[in-house]
Amino acid sequence: MPIPPWPHRVRPLALMLLMAATLGGLAAAGQAPVEVSVTAQPGFRFEPERIEVPAGTEVKLTLENAAVMGHNLNIPALDVATPIITGDETSTVRFTVDEAGTYAFRCDVAGHAEAGMVGELRVR
Ligand SMILES: [Cu+2]
Numbered sequence: 344m345p346i347p348p349w350p351h352r353v354r355p356l357a358l359m360l361l362m363a364a365t366l367g368g369l370a371a372a373g374q375a376p377v378e379v380s381v382t383a384q385p386g387f388r389f390e391p392e393r394i395e396v397p398a399g400t401e402v403k404l405t406l407e408n409a410a411v412m413g414h415n416l417n418i419p420a421l422d423v424a425t426p427i428i429t430g431d432e433t434s435t436v437r438f439t440v441d442e443a444g445t446y447a448f449r450c451d452v453a454g455h456a457e458a459g460m461v462g463e464l465r466v467r
Contacts, residue, residue: 379396
């Protein structure tokens with residue numbers, strides 16, 4: 344015995360609810376993090392100096408040290424920082440920024456930010 348079709352007014356709404364539930368479920372299951380990497384270059388600079396990530400999405404930020412001396416990457420306003428790493432090491436931090444804006448980052452080793460080891464994280 345065939346199942347009677349839903350009234351016309353109900354079906355689009357049911358479909359929308361089903362889609363919303365599916366999308367919500369996917370979001371809850373966890374989107375892949377956005378991966379960005381920054382390299383500490385010889386000459387006291389970060390490459391790139393500006394990085395951009397979406398708001399509300401987990402960010403996996405990797406600092407690679409291509410210089411000889413130790414460096415780190417600190418985003419003070421977000422309370423996010425890698426440890427100081429030496430040449431050829433990498434360090435990865437994960438974080439999520441909910442508020443769009445521009446957040447300065449810097450190297451914490453004495454004198455490095457002043458020498459130019461600064462940059463900007465833009466969250467959109
Ligand atoms: Cu440094």
